[in-house]
Amino acid sequence: MLSLKLPRLLSSNQVPEGYQEQGILFGYRHPRSSATDCLLSVFQMTNETLNIWTHFVPTWYFLWHLAGSLPPRDGRAGAGAWPFLAYLLSCCLYPFASSCAHTFSTMSSRARHICYFFDYAALSTYSLGSALAYSAYIFPKEWVNSTFHYYYVPIAVFNTVVSTSLSCYSRFLEVERSRFSKASRTLAFVYPYLFDSIPLFYRFYLCAAESCTEAVIRAHYKHTALAFLTCFIFASHLPERLAPGHFDYIGHSHQVFHVCGIIGTHFQMEAIRMDMTERHDWLLATSMLPSALQTLGSMGICMAVSLTVIGLCSVSLSFMPEPSQREKLHGH
Numbered sequence: 001m002l003s004l005k006l007p008r009l010l011s012s013n014q015v016p017e018g019y020q021e022q023g024i025l026f027g028y029r030h031p032r033s034s035a036t037d038c039l040l041s042v043f044q045m046t047n048e049t050l051n052i053w054t055h056f057v058p059t060w061y062f063l064w065h066l067a068g069s070l071p072p073r074d075g076r077a078g079a080g081a082w083p084f085l086a087y088l089l090s091c092c093l094y095p096f097a098s099s100c101a102h103t104f105s106t107m108s109s110r111a112r113h114i115c116y117f118f119d120y121a122a123l124s125t126y127s128l129g130s131a132l133a134y135s136a137y138i139f140p141k142e143w144v145n146s147t148f149h150y151y152y153v154p155i156a157v158f159n160t161v162v163s164t165s166l167s168c169y170s171r172f173l174e175v176e177r178s179r180f181s182k183a184s185r186t187l188a189f190v191y192p193y194l195f196d197s198i199p200l201f202y203r204f205y206l207c208a209a210e211s212c213t214e215a216v217i218r219a220h221y222k223h224t225a226l227a228f229l230t231c232f233i234f235a236s237h238l239p240e241r242l243a244p245g246h247f248d249y250i251g252h253s254h255q256v257f258h259v260c261g262i263i264g265t266h267f268q269m270e271a272i273r274m275d276m277t278e279r280h281d282w283l284l285a286t287s288m289l290p291s292a293l294q295t296l297g298s299m300g301i302c303m304a305v306s307l308t309v310i311g312l313c314s315v316s317l318s319f320m321p322e323p324s325q326r327e328k329l330h331g332h
Protein backbone atom coordinates (compact mmCIF):
# COMPACT_ATOMS: atom_id res chain seq x y z
CA MET A 1 0.00 0.00 0.00
CA LEU A 2 1.24 3.49 -0.88
CA SER A 3 0.58 4.85 2.60
CA LEU A 4 3.04 2.33 4.13
CA LYS A 5 5.90 3.67 2.01
CA LEU A 6 5.32 7.31 2.81
CA PRO A 7 7.85 9.03 5.10
CA ARG A 8 7.18 9.36 8.81
CA LEU A 9 5.88 12.72 9.97
CA LEU A 10 7.56 14.75 12.69
CA SER A 11 6.44 16.90 15.59
CA SER A 12 7.34 20.57 15.87
CA ASN A 13 10.22 19.96 18.30
CA GLN A 14 11.83 17.58 15.79
CA VAL A 15 12.18 20.19 13.04
CA PRO A 16 14.44 23.29 12.95
CA GLU A 17 13.08 26.54 14.32
CA GLY A 18 12.58 28.09 10.88
CA TYR A 19 10.19 25.27 9.90
CA GLN A 20 7.96 25.50 12.97
CA GLU A 21 4.55 27.12 12.66
CA GLN A 22 2.83 28.69 15.64
CA GLY A 23 0.07 26.45 17.06
CA ILE A 24 0.90 23.51 14.75
CA LEU A 25 2.37 20.68 16.77
CA PHE A 26 2.47 17.69 14.43
CA GLY A 27 2.37 16.63 10.77
CA TYR A 28 5.71 18.14 9.69
CA ARG A 29 7.61 16.56 6.83
CA HIS A 30 11.33 15.78 7.19
CA PRO A 31 13.33 19.02 6.70
CA ARG A 32 15.61 17.26 4.22
CA SER A 33 13.05 15.46 2.08
CA SER A 34 13.89 14.38 -1.47
CA ALA A 35 12.00 15.91 -4.40
CA THR A 36 10.16 12.58 -4.80
CA ASP A 37 9.13 12.56 -1.13
CA CYS A 38 7.88 16.14 -1.52
CA LEU A 39 5.81 15.17 -4.56
CA LEU A 40 4.44 12.06 -2.80
CA SER A 41 3.55 14.16 0.24
CA VAL A 42 0.91 15.85 -1.92
CA PHE A 43 -1.09 12.61 -1.48
CA GLN A 44 -0.16 12.08 2.16
CA MET A 45 -1.96 13.94 4.94
CA THR A 46 0.65 16.32 6.34
CA ASN A 47 0.20 19.80 7.77
CA GLU A 48 1.06 21.19 4.29
CA THR A 49 -1.23 19.00 2.14
CA LEU A 50 -4.25 21.30 2.15
CA ASN A 51 -1.97 24.34 1.73
CA ILE A 52 -0.84 22.76 -1.54
CA TRP A 53 -4.28 21.77 -2.85
CA THR A 54 -6.03 25.01 -1.85
CA HIS A 55 -3.78 26.82 -4.31
CA PHE A 56 -3.17 24.09 -6.92
CA VAL A 57 -6.85 23.62 -7.80
CA PRO A 58 -7.55 27.39 -8.11
CA THR A 59 -4.55 27.71 -10.46
CA TRP A 60 -6.50 25.61 -12.95
CA TYR A 61 -9.69 27.58 -12.30
CA PHE A 62 -8.00 30.87 -13.23
CA LEU A 63 -6.14 29.22 -16.14
CA TRP A 64 -9.55 28.11 -17.44
CA HIS A 65 -10.73 31.73 -17.29
CA LEU A 66 -7.52 32.92 -18.98
CA ALA A 67 -7.85 30.33 -21.76
CA GLY A 68 -11.50 31.36 -22.21
CA SER A 69 -10.40 34.97 -22.77
CA LEU A 70 -7.78 34.07 -25.40
CA PRO A 71 -7.06 35.20 -28.02
CA PRO A 72 -8.29 38.76 -27.39
CA ARG A 73 -10.95 39.52 -30.00
CA ASP A 74 -9.93 41.79 -32.85
CA GLY A 75 -11.45 45.15 -33.43
CA ARG A 76 -13.51 47.38 -31.22
CA ALA A 77 -15.12 44.64 -29.11
CA GLY A 78 -11.75 43.23 -28.05
CA ALA A 79 -9.92 46.53 -27.69
CA GLY A 80 -8.36 47.08 -24.31
CA ALA A 81 -8.52 43.45 -23.14
CA TRP A 82 -4.79 43.22 -22.44
CA PRO A 83 -4.86 44.52 -18.85
CA PHE A 84 -7.55 41.93 -18.03
CA LEU A 85 -5.42 39.17 -19.57
CA ALA A 86 -2.36 40.34 -17.62
CA TYR A 87 -4.49 40.36 -14.46
CA LEU A 88 -5.74 36.81 -15.16
CA LEU A 89 -2.16 35.65 -15.80
CA SER A 90 -1.13 37.05 -12.40
CA CYS A 91 -4.14 35.23 -10.84
CA CYS A 92 -2.76 31.94 -12.24
CA LEU A 93 0.83 32.65 -11.24
CA TYR A 94 0.40 33.37 -7.55
CA PRO A 95 -1.50 30.20 -6.55
CA PHE A 96 0.79 28.09 -8.77
CA ALA A 97 3.98 29.52 -7.22
CA SER A 98 2.46 29.06 -3.77
CA SER A 99 1.46 25.42 -4.32
CA CYS A 100 4.98 24.66 -5.66
CA ALA A 101 6.53 26.47 -2.68
CA HIS A 102 4.42 24.49 -0.20
CA THR A 103 5.27 21.24 -2.02
CA PHE A 104 9.06 21.59 -2.24
CA SER A 105 9.80 23.77 0.79
CA THR A 106 11.05 20.83 2.86
CA MET A 107 13.92 19.81 0.56
CA SER A 108 16.41 21.94 2.50
CA SER A 109 16.61 25.20 4.33
CA ARG A 110 17.99 26.89 1.21
CA ALA A 111 15.29 25.39 -1.03
CA ARG A 112 12.65 26.54 1.47
CA HIS A 113 13.82 30.14 1.26
CA ILE A 114 14.08 30.11 -2.55
CA CYS A 115 10.61 28.50 -2.87
CA TYR A 116 9.08 31.30 -0.80
CA PHE A 117 11.06 33.99 -2.65
CA PHE A 118 9.20 32.87 -5.79
CA ASP A 119 5.92 32.76 -3.86
CA TYR A 120 6.36 36.38 -2.72
CA ALA A 121 7.44 37.57 -6.19
CA ALA A 122 4.30 36.00 -7.68
CA LEU A 123 2.13 37.75 -5.07
CA SER A 124 3.78 41.07 -5.97
CA THR A 125 3.11 40.35 -9.65
CA TYR A 126 -0.54 39.79 -8.73
CA SER A 127 -0.65 43.23 -7.10
CA LEU A 128 0.65 44.71 -10.37
CA GLY A 129 -1.89 42.66 -12.36
CA SER A 130 -4.62 44.16 -10.17
CA ALA A 131 -3.22 47.68 -10.66
CA LEU A 132 -3.17 47.23 -14.46
CA ALA A 133 -6.81 46.11 -14.47
CA TYR A 134 -7.87 48.86 -12.03
CA SER A 135 -6.09 51.52 -14.09
CA ALA A 136 -7.80 50.35 -17.28
CA TYR A 137 -11.33 49.58 -16.09
CA ILE A 138 -12.26 50.73 -12.61
CA PHE A 139 -10.84 54.25 -12.21
CA PRO A 140 -13.50 56.77 -11.07
CA LYS A 141 -14.60 58.93 -14.00
CA GLU A 142 -13.41 62.11 -12.26
CA TRP A 143 -9.85 60.74 -12.02
CA VAL A 144 -9.45 59.42 -15.56
CA ASN A 145 -6.42 60.99 -17.31
CA SER A 146 -5.49 62.86 -14.11
CA THR A 147 -1.87 63.14 -12.89
CA PHE A 148 -2.55 60.37 -10.35
CA HIS A 149 -3.91 58.15 -13.12
CA TYR A 150 -0.85 58.87 -15.25
CA TYR A 151 1.58 57.79 -12.51
CA TYR A 152 -0.62 55.02 -11.04
CA VAL A 153 0.86 52.07 -12.98
CA PRO A 154 4.51 53.27 -12.80
CA ILE A 155 4.10 53.59 -8.99
CA ALA A 156 2.50 50.11 -8.89
CA VAL A 157 5.55 48.73 -10.76
CA PHE A 158 7.83 50.44 -8.22
CA ASN A 159 5.69 48.99 -5.39
CA THR A 160 6.18 45.45 -6.69
CA VAL A 161 9.96 45.93 -6.52
CA VAL A 162 9.74 47.20 -2.92
CA SER A 163 7.21 44.51 -1.99
CA THR A 164 9.29 41.63 -3.41
CA SER A 165 12.49 43.00 -1.84
CA LEU A 166 10.93 43.56 1.58
CA SER A 167 9.12 40.22 1.71
CA CYS A 168 12.22 38.28 0.58
CA TYR A 169 14.40 40.22 3.05
CA SER A 170 11.95 39.36 5.85
CA ARG A 171 13.03 35.72 5.57
CA PHE A 172 16.54 36.67 6.67
CA LEU A 173 15.07 37.91 9.98
CA GLU A 174 12.79 34.92 10.53
CA VAL A 175 14.72 33.03 13.20
CA GLU A 176 16.16 35.86 15.26
CA ARG A 177 13.39 38.48 14.92
CA SER A 178 10.32 36.44 13.99
CA ARG A 179 7.70 39.05 14.98
CA PHE A 180 9.46 41.80 13.04
CA SER A 181 9.88 39.41 10.11
CA LYS A 182 6.15 38.60 10.05
CA ALA A 183 5.20 42.28 10.45
CA SER A 184 7.44 43.40 7.58
CA ARG A 185 6.15 40.60 5.34
CA THR A 186 2.54 41.56 6.10
CA LEU A 187 3.36 45.20 5.37
CA ALA A 188 5.05 44.18 2.10
CA PHE A 189 1.74 42.80 0.82
CA VAL A 190 -0.72 45.14 2.51
CA TYR A 191 0.72 48.42 1.31
CA PRO A 192 0.67 47.63 -2.48
CA TYR A 193 -2.90 46.36 -1.98
CA LEU A 194 -3.93 49.59 -0.25
CA PHE A 195 -2.24 51.68 -2.95
CA ASP A 196 -3.92 49.67 -5.74
CA SER A 197 -7.28 50.14 -4.02
CA ILE A 198 -7.17 53.96 -3.74
CA PRO A 199 -9.36 54.46 -6.88
CA LEU A 200 -11.73 51.77 -5.63
CA PHE A 201 -12.00 53.32 -2.15
CA TYR A 202 -12.82 56.64 -3.81
CA ARG A 203 -15.63 54.95 -5.76
CA PHE A 204 -16.91 53.45 -2.48
CA TYR A 205 -16.87 56.94 -0.97
CA LEU A 206 -18.77 58.41 -3.92
CA CYS A 207 -21.25 55.56 -3.84
CA ALA A 208 -21.86 55.99 -0.10
CA ALA A 209 -22.28 59.76 -0.53
CA GLU A 210 -24.77 59.32 -3.34
CA SER A 211 -26.48 56.22 -1.87
CA CYS A 212 -25.88 54.42 -5.17
CA THR A 213 -27.18 50.93 -5.85
CA GLU A 214 -24.74 49.83 -8.57
CA ALA A 215 -24.36 46.04 -8.65
CA VAL A 216 -20.68 46.39 -9.58
CA ILE A 217 -19.95 48.31 -6.37
CA ARG A 218 -21.53 45.49 -4.36
CA ALA A 219 -19.22 43.07 -6.19
CA HIS A 220 -16.21 45.25 -5.33
CA TYR A 221 -17.34 45.37 -1.66
CA LYS A 222 -17.29 41.57 -1.53
CA HIS A 223 -13.67 41.17 -2.63
CA THR A 224 -12.53 44.08 -0.48
CA ALA A 225 -14.15 42.56 2.61
CA LEU A 226 -12.50 39.22 1.82
CA ALA A 227 -9.12 40.94 1.35
CA PHE A 228 -9.33 42.39 4.86
CA LEU A 229 -10.44 39.03 6.27
CA THR A 230 -7.54 37.30 4.46
CA CYS A 231 -5.05 39.75 5.96
CA PHE A 232 -6.53 39.32 9.45
CA ILE A 233 -6.31 35.52 9.26
CA PHE A 234 -2.72 35.66 7.98
CA ALA A 235 -1.63 37.96 10.79
CA SER A 236 -3.66 36.43 13.65
CA HIS A 237 -2.78 32.70 13.30
CA LEU A 238 -6.36 31.89 14.29
CA PRO A 239 -7.74 29.35 15.12
CA GLU A 240 -4.65 27.22 15.90
CA ARG A 241 -3.27 29.87 18.22
CA LEU A 242 -6.21 29.30 20.59
CA ALA A 243 -6.05 25.50 20.44
CA PRO A 244 -2.51 24.38 19.53
CA GLY A 245 -2.44 20.92 17.99
CA HIS A 246 -6.15 20.79 17.12
CA PHE A 247 -5.85 22.20 13.59
CA ASP A 248 -2.54 20.65 12.51
CA TYR A 249 -4.01 19.03 9.39
CA ILE A 250 -7.35 20.67 8.68
CA GLY A 251 -8.57 24.18 9.41
CA HIS A 252 -5.40 26.03 10.41
CA SER A 253 -5.03 29.69 9.52
CA HIS A 254 -2.81 29.24 6.47
CA GLN A 255 -5.42 27.06 4.76
CA VAL A 256 -8.19 29.52 5.62
CA PHE A 257 -5.92 32.35 4.41
CA HIS A 258 -5.48 30.55 1.06
CA VAL A 259 -9.21 29.86 0.66
CA CYS A 260 -10.31 33.40 1.59
CA GLY A 261 -7.65 34.87 -0.73
CA ILE A 262 -8.85 32.74 -3.64
CA ILE A 263 -12.55 33.50 -3.07
CA GLY A 264 -11.60 37.19 -2.85
CA THR A 265 -9.70 36.93 -6.14
CA HIS A 266 -12.73 35.25 -7.74
CA PHE A 267 -15.02 38.14 -6.66
CA GLN A 268 -12.38 40.65 -7.76
CA MET A 269 -12.20 39.02 -11.21
CA GLU A 270 -15.99 39.10 -11.52
CA ALA A 271 -16.16 42.76 -10.41
CA ILE A 272 -13.42 43.80 -12.87
CA ARG A 273 -15.18 41.90 -15.65
CA MET A 274 -18.46 43.70 -14.85
CA ASP A 275 -16.77 47.12 -14.92
CA MET A 276 -14.95 46.21 -18.12
CA THR A 277 -18.19 45.22 -19.86
CA GLU A 278 -20.40 48.03 -18.52
CA ARG A 279 -17.88 50.80 -19.14
CA HIS A 280 -16.38 49.47 -22.40
CA ASP A 281 -17.81 52.07 -24.77
CA TRP A 282 -17.04 54.93 -22.43
CA LEU A 283 -13.50 53.64 -21.82
CA LEU A 284 -12.89 53.43 -25.57
CA ALA A 285 -14.19 56.99 -26.02
CA THR A 286 -11.68 58.28 -23.44
CA SER A 287 -8.91 56.38 -25.33
CA MET A 288 -7.40 55.44 -21.99
CA LEU A 289 -7.14 51.70 -22.63
CA PRO A 290 -3.47 50.65 -22.71
CA SER A 291 -1.95 48.68 -25.58
CA ALA A 292 -0.50 45.18 -25.42
CA LEU A 293 3.01 46.69 -25.37
CA GLN A 294 2.28 48.97 -22.40
CA THR A 295 0.63 46.17 -20.44
CA LEU A 296 3.14 43.44 -21.17
CA GLY A 297 6.01 45.93 -20.77
CA SER A 298 4.93 46.66 -17.17
CA MET A 299 4.55 42.95 -16.40
CA GLY A 300 7.92 42.23 -18.06
CA ILE A 301 9.73 44.89 -15.97
CA CYS A 302 8.08 43.59 -12.80
CA MET A 303 9.05 39.97 -13.51
CA ALA A 304 12.62 40.85 -14.57
CA VAL A 305 13.23 42.90 -11.41
CA SER A 306 11.59 40.25 -9.21
CA LEU A 307 13.85 37.55 -10.71
CA THR A 308 16.88 39.78 -10.06
CA VAL A 309 15.79 40.27 -6.43
CA ILE A 310 15.29 36.49 -6.07
CA GLY A 311 18.76 35.91 -7.58
CA LEU A 312 20.42 38.38 -5.19
CA CYS A 313 18.57 36.98 -2.15
CA SER A 314 19.42 33.41 -3.17
CA VAL A 315 23.13 34.29 -3.41
CA SER A 316 22.92 36.04 -0.02
CA LEU A 317 21.55 32.84 1.54
CA SER A 318 25.12 31.46 1.52
CA PHE A 319 25.95 33.98 4.26
CA MET A 320 23.04 32.85 6.43
CA PRO A 321 23.71 29.77 8.63
CA GLU A 322 21.24 26.90 8.40
CA PRO A 323 18.69 26.92 11.25
CA SER A 324 19.87 23.49 12.38
CA GLN A 325 23.49 24.70 12.58
CA ARG A 326 22.36 27.76 14.47
CA GLU A 327 20.47 25.55 16.91
CA LYS A 328 23.53 23.43 17.54
CA LEU A 329 25.57 26.58 18.15
CA HIS A 330 22.98 27.80 20.62
CA GLY A 331 22.82 24.42 22.29
CA HIS A 332 19.11 23.71 21.58
Ligand SMILES: [Zn+2]
Binding pocket: 051, 098, 102, 254, 258
Ligand atom coordinates in the same frame (compact mmCIF):
# COMPACT_ATOMS: atom_id res chain seq x y z
ZN1 LIG B 1 0.71 29.72 1.42
